[in-house]
Amino acid sequence: MAGTEHALRGSDLARAALEAAKAQAKARGVPKGRAAGAGAKSGGAARRRRRWSGPGSDDRDPQPLGRLASRIVADRGWQDRLAGGQVFSRWAGLVGEEVAEHAKPVALREGELTVQASSTAWATQLRLLQRQLLTKIAAGVGKDVVRRLKVQGPAAPSWRYGPRHVPGRGPRDTYG
Template sequence: MRSGARPGGRDPLKLGAAFDRLKTERGWEMPIAVGGVTGRWPEVVGPEIAQHCEPEGYDERERVLTVRCDSTAWATQLRLLAPQLLVRLNGELGSGTVKLLKVKGPSGPPRTPGQWRAPGSKGPGDTYG
């Protein structure tokens, strides 16, 4: 069904074509692509890394993917592997989609001062980075 004698912008579209047009018009290609990779994280980075590190967020403006690791040792290992992972991620997403991999260690328990806690003491620095 068409709106006139010739094809135009008001003609009905198939759902896939309408979605592709919408994501292009709104500039959603990159966030959707990154979301697809985070959904397939074990396939992209490998099962061993995926077991200890997971994507936490993506800053579209800066093109930074933030990854949280379950230990400081894995955070260090992932920082060493970052150049290879950036190549693999940009191969999946398109060149320049991820410029920086920001690696975070495990988050510790909330630091609320208790009755017997000295002000300014942070606790074990080796565990929570």
């Protein structure tokens, strides 16, 4: 066979090389119609041909911003934080204008919403309306976002000024 290789030229040489490769592939058990090196890179899995984008939607098409934002929120697990943010941004719509006038949300941690009232009378009123407020909030932003409501009265002035202070009740004869 060594003498026949020198005599073959051009297309005859290519045909002979192809026949030799087919014989080797058949000896190894590679199915007909598949190139010997096609599956070597991907571990035997067939490659998917890249197709042209047609008239239908495709992953490569521009996506609406809202869809991309919701996908990012879901991927990063920010659903709870966004729902908590809705409590603060939609406070007046959730609890009503009159309640929102006299109370504001301060913090939301682990399902407990801290609300600060404008007066002690409104703090008492909010404690009485607690169940109804929780129902309204759950209907607006979701069931498990706010589970408890902590109502605080108005903020008292702080008597601590400067880096050093003396423990005690503060000035007592100021409001005499």
